[in-house]
Amino acid sequence: MSISESENATASTQAFEALKKDLIRGRFAAGEKLAISTLKTHYQVGLSPLREALNRLAAYGLLEQLNQRGFRVPEIHLEELDDIANLRSKLECMALTQAFQKGDAEWESLLLAAHHRLKRADEQPQQVEEWEFAHLRFHRALLAPCGSTWLLRFVEQLHDQFDRYRRLAPPNPEVRQVLNVQHGELMELALSRDIAAGRSLLDDHIRLSHDVAKKCCQPNT
Known part of the structure; x- marks a missing residue:
């Protein structure tokens, strides 16, 4: 793994953990669509590691991936x-x-x-x-x-x-x-x-x- 790949992996993991905590603690409203640009600024992370973190959170069940239209917080049922x-x-x-x-x-x-x-x-x-x-x-x-x-x-x-x-x-x-x-x-x-x-x-x-x-x-x- 190159230095840049390692840095991206570290940034992705940090973004995953930070977003995971915020999703669990209710920082985002149920059903809210997440704005990628806002997330990049708030979590101080690049687009590639951020998308990787979002994909992991969708696989984990804390986000829903919209077909080529981003991510949103799951509704509560x-x-x-x-x-x-x-x-x-x-x-x-x-x-x-x-x-x-x-x-x-x-x-x-x-x-x-x-x-x-x-x-x-x-x-x-x-x-x-x-x-x-x-x-x-x-x-x-x-x-x-x-x-x-x-x-x-x-x-x-x-x-x-x-x-x-x-x-x-x-x-x-x-x-x-x-x-x-x-x-x-x-x-x-x-x-x-x-x-x-x-x-x-x-x-x-x-x-x-x-x-x-x-x-x-x-x-x-």
Whole structure:
């Protein structure tokens, strides 16, 4: 790979990650068509690496490619959200089972650290992005030793799709408190390797968050 190709690949990856975060956090409206010139300026990236990033995001499902007419943000649909939540529950419970079976002492230490950072973020609810990052890291740590790269890849993609809906919904502090408590309970069940209780709680955790996310699909919310 030449220097220019390497630079383009790096720029494309950086644009992909930055755009991905902005799409998930709701910077762009559902159904919005993206202006290439505006994106080039905002993300300080050339046309070639930008188009590569946009194509990757379309393949990932966070953008829709319009036939030779650019890209737009997908619309939100309750049926799609329901499908995402159902698949999340199935795949994450599968990954949790394998993680509890294969996790070792090092995993326990990493999970404890991830939960500690999440608890610290819970204490500063105004720092939304810090909490989101800690929350993602906790869920990744919980499932990390499952042993299947593909399973974790699918889980990550579904989690990102789900979070796009969740972050478009109005905040629900009461449910947030319940979810925060459940994170601690999931950690304890991981340490005790209680698979049945862990699967049940994780399913409830996803369903509860699903109820919050559904508000983004309702009018006047």
